[in-house]
Amino acid sequence: MPELLIKGGRLLSGTGQARGDVLVSGDSILAVGEGLEAPLGARVLEADGAVVAPGLVDLHAHLRQPGSEVAETIETGSRAAAVGGYTAVVAMPNTEPAIDEVSVARDVLALGRQACCEVSVAGAITIGRKGERLAPLGQLAGLGIHLFTDDGRGVQDASLMRRALEYASDLGVVLAEHCEDESLSAGGQMHEGAWSSRLGIPGQSRLSEEVMLGRDLALVRSVGAPMHFLHLSTAGSLEALRRAKSEGLPVTAEVTPHHLTLTDAEVASYDSVYKVNPPLREASDVEALRQGLADGLVDAVATDHAPHQAETKERPFDEAPFGMLGLETALSVCWTALSDRLSLAELLAAFSTRPARIARLDVASGGRQGGAVAAGQPANLVVFDPEASYEVERARLCSLSRNTPFAGRKLRGRVRHTIYEGEPVVIDGEARR
Numbered sequence: 092m093p094e095l096l097i098k099g100g101r102l103l104s105g106t107g108q109a110r111g112d113v114l115v116s117g118d119s120i121l122a123v124g125e126g127l128e129a130p131l132g133a134r135v136l137e138a139d140g141a142v143v144a145p146g147l148v149d150l151h152a153h154l155r156q157p158g159s160e161v162a163e164t165i166e167t168g169s170r171a172a173a174v175g176g177y178t179a180v181v182a183m184p185n186t187e188p189a190i191d192e193v194s195v196a197r198d199v200l201a202l203g204r205q206a207c208c209e210v211s212v213a214g215a216i217t218i219g220r221k222g223e224r225l226a227p228l229g230q231l232a233g234l235g236i237h238l239f240t241d242d243g244r245g246v247q248d249a250s251l252m253r254r255a256l257e258y259a260s261d262l263g264v265v266l267a268e269h270c271e272d273e274s275l276s277a278g279g280q281m282h283e284g285a286w287s288s289r290l291g292i293p294g295q296s297r298l299s300e301e302v303m304l305g306r307d308l309a310l311v312r313s314v315g316a317p318m319h320f321l322h323l324s325t326a327g328s329l330e331a332l333r334r335a336k337s338e339g340l341p342v343t344a345e346v347t348p349h350h351l352t353l354t355d356a357e358v359a360s361y362d363s364v365y366k367v368n369p370p371l372r373e374a375s376d377v378e379a380l381r382q383g384l385a386d387g388l389v390d391a392v393a394t395d396h397a398p399h400q401a402e403t404k405e406r407p408f409d410e411a412p413f414g415m416l417g418l419e420t421a422l423s424v425c426w427t428a429l430s431d432r433l434s435l436a437e438l439l440a441a442f443s444t445r446p447a448r449i450a451r452l453d454v455a456s457g458g459r460q461g462g463a464v465a466a467g468q469p470a471n472l473v474v475f476d477p478e479a480s481y482e483v484e485r486a487r488l489c490s491l492s493r494n495t496p497f498a499g500r501k502l503r504g505r506v507r508h509t510i511y512e513g514e515p516v517v518i519d520g521e522a523r524r
């Protein structure tokens with residue numbers, strides 16, 4: 092069995108960190124401790140000055156395959172993920188065709204087995220994500236699919252969403268909502284506020300997100316089934332989430348690195364790299380999201396990695412598609428912005444342990460993600476240097492697309508190595524397969 096020794100890192104366990112080495116054999120951790128010897132023929136990776144933690148888990152990645160392989164594929168997207176420290180991603184179903192039937196889901200899962208990280212799949216809630224008829228959730232759940240979403244769109248029809256929630260509850264799966272009431276967001280190209288008026292760009296009000304979130308919380312309260320909320324972006328949404336959780340509703344939520352760090356003021360450049368849905372909000376929303384992450388209200392940071400070809404992103408602002416890259420920079424972007432608010436262990440819990448649990452990829456659910464750095468655990472690990480700094484270079488991205496809003500920015504903290512099922516897929520920041 093191939094063996095690997097990760098030497099001299101600080102091992103993350105619970106909230107503490109202890110210096111130590113990690114010996115990996117095959118796809119599992121064989122031993123942890125100080126001064127472990129590398130067996131003959133074992134590969135040795137230096138972790139000096141870095142933290143060894145469970146690999147990151149992204150609840151929200153658009154891998155674009157099938158249908159938009161010019162923008163990303165499962166292979167390139169998973170490589171981008173690995174470089175960002177991820178050992179698992181949940182592939183969103185807004186592909187062409189949508190992941191709304193067993194054959195498409197099987198194809199994506201099969202491609203995922205060749206990928207640089209674990210590729211889990213979210214199924215669509217409705218056929219073609221049209222919001223009209225329910226997809227065969229039961230059959231899809233039979234493939235082990237646990238999350239269902241029409242992401243890119245919210246389910247507009249409340250009665251259909253109620254039925255979907257009842258059905259999901261019977262099946263023991265979880266609906267994940269993209270909260271956007273289209274009667275309130277129609278035509279909106281950016282956040283509705285002072286900047287949209289000044290720039291003359293049609294705005295999308297916070298209400299669009301908050302009205303659907305409110306509706307869904309009422310449905311959760313009535314049906315008693317769990318729901319996950321994707322990319323919450325407003326202070327009002329977090330307030331509603333706080334009330335729902337204190338009431339004991341079975342809800343979880345994610346925020347994105349870009350909503351934690353950027354505001355609608357960026358749009359003044361008219362650069363469509365800043366066009367994203369939900370839109371970049373105001374400083375007060377960013378602060379509420381940071382607070383929610385720091386105090387544990389927010390369960391997970393998820394990327395909403397949304398690759399687009401340069402050709403389409405270079406169109407005028409109002410014609411360009413929504414979305415930005417995220418996988419390769421997420422952890423560094425958040426560590427740079429939040430290291431004064433959260434410990435690295437707290438941040439990593441939102442990047443790994445908690446999202447692994449939400450996606451049921453965690454060890455307790457029979458999965459292989461988000462475990463402890465301890466003997467007997469799966470060898471899905473990230474080695475992250477919290478003090479290293481680097482500048483994001485578009486040309487060096489592993490994604491097939493280039494639409495990162497962080498190009499040229501200097502970030503603190505860098506993924507050094509990523510180990511997926513015992514194999515070092517990223518060494519010293521470089522993808523190895």
Ligand SMILES: [Zn+2]
Pocket residue numbers: 242243244269321322368369
């Ligand atoms: Zn979305």
